[in-house]
Amino acid sequence: MEEFVKNTKSMHPTVFSALHTNCKEELDELYKSWAKRYDADVLNTIGYIGHIISTELLLKYLSATDARILDAGCGTGLVGEILERKGFDDVVGVDFSQSMLDQAGEKSIYRSLELGDLTQDFAFDDNTFDAIICAGTFTCGHVGPDALIEMVRVCKISGYISFTVREQEWDGAPYAEIIAKLEQDGRWHCIEQIYTDYILNEGVSCQLCLFQVC
Numbered sequence: 248m249e250e251f252v253k254n255t256k257s258m259h260p261t262v263f264s265a266l267h268t269n270c271k272e273e274l275d276e277l278y279k280s281w282a283k284r285y286d287a288d289v290l291n292t293i294g295y296i297g298h299i300i301s302t303e304l305l306l307k308y309l310s311a312t313d314a315r316i317l318d319a320g321c322g323t324g325l326v327g328e329i330l331e332r333k334g335f336d337d338v339v340g341v342d343f344s345q346s347m348l349d350q351a352g353e354k355s356i357y358r359s360l361e362l363g364d365l366t367q368d369f370a371f372d373d374n375t376f377d378a379i380i381c382a383g384t385f386t387c388g389h390v391g392p393d394a395l396i397e398m399v400r401v402c403k404i405s406g407y408i409s410f411t412v413r414e415q416e417w418d419g420a421p422y423a424e425i426i427a428k429l430e431q432d433g434r435w436h437c438i439e440q441i442y443t444d445y446i447l448n449e450g451v452s453c454q455l456c457l458f459q460v461c
């Protein structure tokens with residue numbers, strides 16, 4: 248298989264596979280077999296911090312603990328765990344892997360957990376959420392930048408959207424273009440955008456972004 252992601256030499260084998268699947272069915276199968284080990288692998292082995300940095304950035308600006316928050320690509324609920332500790336109790340998780348949602352469900356921290364594909368139209372009305380977090384899901388072979396357009400649609404005016412984009416995914420897909428178009432169209436504006444550490448033990452960085460919907 249052609250290696251299209253850099254930093255592969257020291258990469259955890261399951262993470263490597265997750266970034267190199269050929270179709271959604273393969274990715275779903277991968278998460279099905281990984282779901283129970285995911286937290287231990289990403290937290291203890293590779294030093295993933297996407298859930299921490301995206302939540303910390305959002306909570307610099309969002310303090311109302313009754314905010315309705317969408318955790319897009321929630322996986323096993325690492326973002327939800329932080330939000331729960333900070334007192335947020337109206338968090339909706341969406342993910343396309345039922346196995347990952349099952350792990351999140353065991354933690355009993357989400358208001359609801361919904362099976363959904365973020366590469367399709369979201370199953371939410373316009374202006375539904377006060378904030379959206381998407382950690383670790385804008386990554387190679389997962390969800391691309393078009394999902395940002397749907398995030399803006401379902402987020403309320405003045406609501407915040409916090410997300411990470413793995414560096415190789417940022418370089419390979421038109422994130423900068425879609426972000427700029429949303430800005431030109433007056434749909435959102437940038438609060439913070441930082442190039443920062445993302446997977447500590449593999450030397451991988453990400454773009455960490457916080458935008459506010461207009």
Ligand SMILES: C[S@@+](CC[C@H](N)C(=O)[O-])C[C@H]1O[C@@H](n2cnc3c(N)ncnc32)[C@H](O)[C@@H]1O
Pocket residue numbers: 274278297298319320321322323324325326341342343344347363364365366381382383384389390
């Ligand atoms: C690397 S995990 C990140 C999970 C979690 N946000 C975290 O920070 O640990 C990526 C997640 O994206 C989900 N995913 C991949 N493609 C998706 C899609 N098209 N729609 C919704 N979720 C998707 C996977 O099932 C997985 O749970």
